[in-house]
Amino acid sequence: IVMTQSPLSLPVTPGEPASISCRSSQSLVHSHGYSFLDWFVQKPGQSPQLLIYLGSDRASGVPDRFSGSGSGTNFTLKISRVEAEDVGVYYCMQAVQTPYTFGQGTKLEIK
Amino acid sequence: EVQVEESGGGLVQPGRSLRLSCAASGFTLDNYGMHWVRQVPGKGLEWVSGITWNSDVLGYADSVKGRFTISRDNAKNYVYLQMNSLRVEDMALYYCVKDIGSGLGIPHGWGVWGQGTAVIVSS
Numbered sequence: 001i002v003m004t005q006s007p008l009s010l011p012v013t014p015g016e017p018a019s020i021s022c023r024s025s026q027s028l029v030h031s032h033g034y035s036f037l038d039w040f041v042q043k044p045g046q047s048p049q050l051l052i053y054l055g056s057d058r059a060s061g062v063p064d065r066f067s068g069s070g071s072g073t074n075f076t077l078k079i080s081r082v083e084a085e086d087v088g089v090y091y092c093m094q095a096v097q098t099p100y101t102f103g104q105g106t107k108l109e110i111k
Numbered sequence: 112e113v114q115v116e117e118s119g120g121g122l123v124q125p126g127r128s129l130r131l132s133c134a135a136s137g138f139t140l141d142n143y144g145m146h147w148v149r150q151v152p153g154k155g156l157e158w159v160s161g162i163t164w165n166s167d168v169l170g171y172a173d174s175v176k177g178r179f180t181i182s183r184d185n186a187k188n189y190v191y192l193q194m195n196s197l198r199v200e201d202m203a204l205y206y207c208v209k210d211i212g213s214g215l216g217i218p219h220g221w222g223v224w225g226q227g228t229a230v231i232v233s234s
Contacts, residue, residue: 030216031216032216032217034217034219036219038220038221040156040221042156047206047224047225047226047227048148048156048206048224049224050220050221050222053211053219053220053221053222054217054219054220057220059220059222060222091155091156093156093158093221095219095221098158098161098169098170098171099158099170099171099172099173100146100158100161101158102155102156102157102158103155104155105155105156
């Protein structure tokens, strides 16, 4: 399954919203009925960390300004108000079918 | 604190083998699916392989199939990645990742990542 993210670069002014799109070449709906689409962020010099799982569930400790939505083949990660600490590369990943695959990554930077 | 820690990386010649280890701490491995993900410095993430709580192998990336083998020892709280016939293109930082579930279905979420262990393939 091919995962395609856009944009690949995202300059954002602090306090403004941001949105990243992720599209898959096949449906990510699992037999359980959930969409197996996760979002990760890799901050500079750090390991990736889970933001959103199963399309829209926030991981523990993730601020509520982050939200995930979508189903089937189209998904979106939204940040309601970007903060300086949100700088990093954001990846979507499908886990409905092996080999699991990641998007190319979207680099969020502060204007 | 729930953590995973990778080890076993290093410099190896093309065609040789290396075994990576992932030690689990703060939890018992028994109930959780585990994965290996790699990243070439400055590049994106690539899933390498995954294994369910009871040692069913979920699969391998096409790029490593037939050369890499994932396994686990729940009694020792370790997951392993045996890498044979290493190639220059296998050079990367290898992360061990813990699922919040068994590795099959629900629950699902790759919530714990290690710091990675670097594999350098060079003659």
